[in-house]
Every structure is written in C-alpha cells, then in structure tokens.
Amino acid sequence: MDTVQAPKAPPARPSERQALLLRTARALIATRGLRALKIRDVAAAAGCAVGTVYNEFEDLDELILAVSRDTITALAERLANLSDPDPARHLHALAQAYLDFATEHANLLRALFEHRVENGRPFPKDLIEMIMGAFALMYPPLARLLPASPTEEVAMLARTMFSAVHGIISLGLEERLVAVPQQALRQQVSLFIDTYLAGLRR
Amino acid sequence: MDTVQAPKAPPARPSERQALLLRTARALIATRGLRALKIRDVAAAAGCAVGTVYNEFEDLDELILAVSRDTITALAERLANLSDPDPARHLHALAQAYLDFATEHANLLRALFEHRVENGRPFPKDLIEMIMGAFALMYPPLARLLPASPTEEVAMLARTMFSAVHGIISLGLEERLVAVPQQALRQQVSLFIDTYLAGLRR
Numbered sequence: 001m002d003t004v005q006a007p008k009a010p011p012a013r014p015s016e017r018q019a020l021l022l023r024t025a026r027a028l029i030a031t032r033g034l035r036a037l038k039i040r041d042v043a044a045a046a047g048c049a050v051g052t053v054y055n056e057f058e059d060l061d062e063l064i065l066a067v068s069r070d071t072i073t074a075l076a077e078r079l080a081n082l083s084d085p086d087p088a089r090h091l092h093a094l095a096q097a098y099l100d101f102a103t104e105h106a107n108l109l110r111a112l113f114e115h116r117v118e119n120g121r122p123f124p125k126d127l128i129e130m131i132m133g134a135f136a137l138m139y140p141p142l143a144r145l146l147p148a149s150p151t152e153e154v155a156m157l158a159r160t161m162f163s164a165v166h167g168i169i170s171l172g173l174e175e176r177l178v179a180v181p182q183q184a185l186r187q188q189v190s191l192f193i194d195t196y197l198a199g200l201r202r
Numbered sequence: 203m204d205t206v207q208a209p210k211a212p213p214a215r216p217s218e219r220q221a222l223l224l225r226t227a228r229a230l231i232a233t234r235g236l237r238a239l240k241i242r243d244v245a246a247a248a249g250c251a252v253g254t255v256y257n258e259f260e261d262l263d264e265l266i267l268a269v270s271r272d273t274i275t276a277l278a279e280r281l282a283n284l285s286d287p288d289p290a291r292h293l294h295a296l297a298q299a300y301l302d303f304a305t306e307h308a309n310l311l312r313a314l315f316e317h318r319v320e321n322g323r324p325f326p327k328d329l330i331e332m333i334m335g336a337f338a339l340m341y342p343p344l345a346r347l348l349p350a351s352p353t354e355e356v357a358m359l360a361r362t363m364f365s366a367v368h369g370i371i372s373l374g375l376e377e378r379l380v381a382v383p384q385q386a387l388r389q390q391v392s393l394f395i396d397t398y399l400a401g402l403r404r
Contacts, residue, residue: 033318035318114316118238160370163366163369164365164369166369166373167366167367167369167370167373168365168366196397199398199399202401
C-alpha cells in the first residue's frame with residue numbers, strides 16, 4: 001500500500017486540484033497508455049501526495065473513468081459539430097472525424113474502450129449513455145438516406161456502421177500489428193462507407 | 203518484487219511444467235481477464251513456486267503472449283476448417299465462427315487484441331504473422347466473388363471486412379456497454395455481410 005505523504009504542492013481548492021489531477025492522468029494515459037498507470041505516478045507528476053489523489057478520487061478506476069468521460073465528451077462534441085445537407089457526405093465526415101480523433105488520441109480512446117473496472121463493479125451508467133450518445137450521431141443522416149425504413153432498423157444499422165468503422169480504424173491504427181498508413185486508412189474508411197451505403201440503397 | 207520460494211509441487215519435466223503453467227494462465231485470463239493477472243497468482247493456481255514460472259517464462263508479458271499464440275492458433279484452425287462452394291456462404295460461415303469463438307473466449311480474445319508489452323519492446327513478429335494469417339482467411343472467398351479485381355484491392359477489402367466484423371462483434375459483446383443478445387448479434391453480422399457484399403457487387 002502507498003502511504004500518505006506530506007503535500008509537496010501549495011494547497012489548491014478541491015475543484016482546481018481535481019482538474020489538475022485529471023489533466024495529469026490524461027497526459028500520462030495519452031503518452032504511456034493505461035497499463036502502466038499508477039496512482040503514485042499521477043501524484044508524482046502532479047506534484048502532490050498520494051493521499052491528495054485519494055481525497056479527490058476514490059481509486060484508480062474512478063480516476064480513469066473521469067478521464068474517459070472527458071474523452072467521450074470531446075469526441076461527441078467534435079462529431080456533433082459536423083453537418084452536411086447531403087447525408088452520405090455527413091456520414092463520411094463523421095467517420096473521418098472519428099479517424100482523426102482516434103489518431104490524435106489513440107491511447108485515450110483505448111482507455112475508454114478497453115478499461116474494465118475491478119472487483120465486479122458495474123461500468124458507470126452515465127458513461128455508457130455518453131458512449132451510446134456518440135454512436136447515435138450516425139443515426140440522423142442514415143435515417144435521411146433510408147426514409148422508408150423503420151426507426152428500430154435504422155438505429156441498428158447506424159450502430160452496425162459505427163461499430164464497423166470503429167473496428168476498421170482501431171485495427172488499422174494498431175501499431176502492434178501492421179499499422180495502415182494514415183492516408184491509406186482514410187481511403188479505406190471512405191471506400192467502406194461508400195460500399196456499405198451502396199449495399200443499403202440496393 | 204516476488205521472492206523465489208521453495209517448490210510446492212512435485213518436479214515435472216520442463217515441457218510438462220510449461221504446458222501446465224500455460225493452461226493455468228489461460229484459465230485465469232479466461233475467467234478474470236487480463237488486468238488482474240499476476241505471476242504469483244499463476245504460480246499459486248498451478249501449485250508451484252513463483253521462481254518456477256520465471257524459469258519457464260521470462261516475465262508476465264512472455265506468459266501472456268504464449269497464451270495469445272494458443273488463442274490465435276485455435277481461432278485460425280476453426281476458421282481454416284470451414285469451406286463452402288458458395289463464396290458468400292463461406293464468408294458468412296467465417297464471420298459466424300468468429301462470433302462463436304469471441305463469445306466462448308471473450309477474455310482470451312481481448313487479451314490477444316488489447317495486451318501491450320511493456321518497456322517499449324516490439325510485439326513479436328510471429329504473433330503478428332499468426333493474426334494476419336487469420337485475417338487472410340477471408341481473402342480466398344472474396345477473391346472468388348470479385349474475379350475481376352486486382353489481388354491488392356481484394357486483400358484490402360478482405361482486411362476491411364474482417365476489421366468491420368471484428369468491430370461489430372467486439373462492441374456487440376461488450377457487456378460494459380449495452381451487450382446485444384447473441385441471436386440479435388448473429389443477425390446483425392449476417393445482415394452486415396449481405397449489405398457489404400451487395401455494395402461490392404454493385
């Protein structure tokens with residue numbers, strides 16, 4: 001167990017301290033990934049005591065989940081800002097924006113999708129809803145493309161499309177495997193959307 | 203650091219011991235996932251000393267990679283055993299077999315795709331080739347469906363299709379999110395293959 005050390009940093013108001021710890025944890029996850037992350041590294045990088053981190057976050061899981069809330073919020077904002085009068089172009093823009101975000105924040109996105117909380121605690125409902133909300137942004141343009149299809153079916157097709165794009169991008173960016181060059185991956189995603197939409201329109 | 207303890211189990215030949223440790227680690231990953239895995243848990247479950255594990259595997263990464271080699275070998279064997287005179291049906295069978303495997307061995311498959319070796323060591327080349335070999339099993343039926351397309355393009359389309367199916371299945375099985383019921387996921391994958399192939403044939 002880590003012991004509580006004397007604070008090394010000047011005292012800050014809780015909200016400031018929480019924001020500092022979040023920024024620090026985010027930077028550590030972004031550069032080194034989730035696996036190596038320890039509460040004591042976050043404390044050291046933020047210049048505060050281990051006990052200070054535990055005052056703000058119940059445990060490492062809570063800190064990682066807080067970082068993931070910021071990640072999905074940033075992704076959803078970026079996707080929600082896109083619009084296009086042409087629904088097919090809108091879907092292309094959403095997929096390319098997802099690719100850009102995944103390229104810029106590969107480790108943060110992995111932390112969002114791969115982190116599992118310990119001791120059988122459930123994954124937080126609000127975070128599930130935030131992820132589902134980001135998925136759902138593919139729904140409106142797809143509904144415009146398929147006006148005759150029932151809502152339920154379009155929702156399922158939108159989820160399928162988002163999951164497929166997620167798979168192509170996450171495996172394509174996987175430098176452990178054979179990472180696809182950025183421009184080739186961009187074309188691969190674009191060709192996939194065209195092919196899938198052609199199949200749906202058939 | 204773990205210290206070397208006196209052996210608790212009767213001595214076994216190295217190959218037997220290695221097989222026992224592999225089976226033990228595989229069972230632990232399968233039931234509890236990668237995150238909680240520690241060398242000392244594997245030693246305890248196998249009834250041997252921590253030092254014995256280190257005699258057989260350099261470190262935890264090497265042990266996990268050995269489990270992942272078995273996982274991808276089992277998956278590739280199952281996929282390679284499938285054949286169908288109709289290439290579209292063959293692709294459906296490959297995707298459904300992948301879904302079955304991912305359902306039965308969710309944590310082992312996550313360990314294969316999510317595990318990152320520490321200290322910047324490269325991911326082993328032989329394991330990359332084994333994963334690529336499993337991906338490549340979608341190539342022959344797709345090549346039969348698209349006889350006029352250049353080899354390079356079909357290879358890319360096969361990789362896209364495999365990655366998309368992987369994304370649909372891995373997010374669909376994700377019980378942290380809203381897990382899709384098995385039968386619904388089966389239909390979703392099947393509809394995806396039909397739609398994608400219809401788009402390719404256009």
